[in-house]
Amino acid sequence: MTDGRSRRREDTRQRLFVAAVELIAEQGFSATTVDDIAARAGVAKGTVYYNFESKTVLFEELLRHGIGLLTAEFRAAVAGLPPRAALAALVRAELEYIRRYRAFAQLLLSEMWRTNREWQQTLRLLRGEAIEVIAETVRAGVDSGDLPAELDVPTASSALFGVGLVVAVDWLVFQPDRPIEDVQEALLGIVRRVAQT
Amino acid sequence: MTDGRSRRREDTRQRLFVAAVELIAEQGFSATTVDDIAARAGVAKGTVYYNFESKTVLFEELLRHGIGLLTAEFRAAVAGLPPRAALAALVRAELEYIRRYRAFAQLLLSEMWRTNREWQQTLRLLRGEAIEVIAETVRAGVDSGDLPAELDVPTASSALFGVGLVVAVDWLVFQPDRPIEDVQEALLGIVRRVAQT
DNA sequence: GTTTTTAGACTGACTGGTCAGTACAGAGAT
DNA sequence: ATCTCTGTACTGACCAGTCAGTCTAAAAAC
16 A cells, blocks of 8 residues: 555655646646646656646646645634634634645635636535535524624625635735734634624 | 727727636636637737737736726725725725626636736736725724724735625625625625724 | 566657737728 | 728647656566
8 A cells, every 4th residue: 555656656746736736826727837847846747647637637636635635624623613713713724724835725716716617617616615614613603693693604604715815815925024923813803803793 | 089990999909808808717818819819809810919919918908907997996986085984985896896897807816816927017016006095095094093003004905905806706606696785785794893993 | 585577657759739929912991 | 091900821839648668666486
């Protein structure tokens, strides 16, 4: 299972993921060439196609990997917490994730709302999984009266998700000098105000 | 100045803008071909190059046109209003704009946070102009005590701008059936809570 | 323990197609 | 008379994907 071969291969795939995510975050999917990805990962072009069926499949697996990780962190963050605390934990988890995987976050922000792309269906599905965790928390809070009853659950959930992304990435791109902790504080403050009953 | 010739030409340019904005919103800049743009605009390919220096220049002029319009509407919206009312007016203006030019909004959301693209500098500049209007309003409100003193002006401004974009486009893409008025209400509610002193 | 074989991982030159941009002669509009 | 646009043909660069062949760790045979 974890013999030398498959470990080596997993290494290569990981390097390709890292190279791809950085390039696609900067330039977008279409503007990034497979040659670029191979070069940045330090492998031959053929290796990309040995490990992935196509450029699109590489990207889809990348999305699955990245969003899967985010969803898992969301799940871990809310586990066992009451609604208000869970909401704050979600914001912290999202920003922590963005700080750690900033290139992926940038990529997500740029490609998330595209239509008419081959991988759109995949992305839509994955987005749903991540947001479902948020939605469960909001729903529980609204039902128990811990959150304002007038909150529309799907709207509030996708707004929370998108807002974290856009504010954090905006900060990263346009005000990179300032520490991310400030964004976290600002966002938490806003969410707290909105969550007031 | 507005003779038949230049009006005709302006018409063609407008049709090219419309075609380009729709295609780029769906597929992104790189994935959109000049042939596609010409075809959708109902114009020969040569006409594109008669009216614009290059694909990139066409896109840059498109950005200038679109964001210029948005900035103008921001200016008109806040004119003469006190801070709190001006803030609400900005949110309304932004959503009104997004409703009218949804494809452009989608395009903006997808291309705004890219790095390493030729037109990045242009976009950065234009973004600054639009956000400056918001920042002036927020600054005035903070100075006069109408808005909470702990608000960081540049952060709050770019957050407000980005949040409107992301929430509205998210709605357009993922919940297109529901009326945009609901987003407006939800957003106004959130902004009002945040603006409470 | 040494030699042979195997198969998984990787290479990089090559191909077929796509696309931005050019060229230009003629047509329509003003 | 001039500006604007059409239609078609073309070029050269670039790029996704292929494939015949190389390298090497480790299994099999001796």
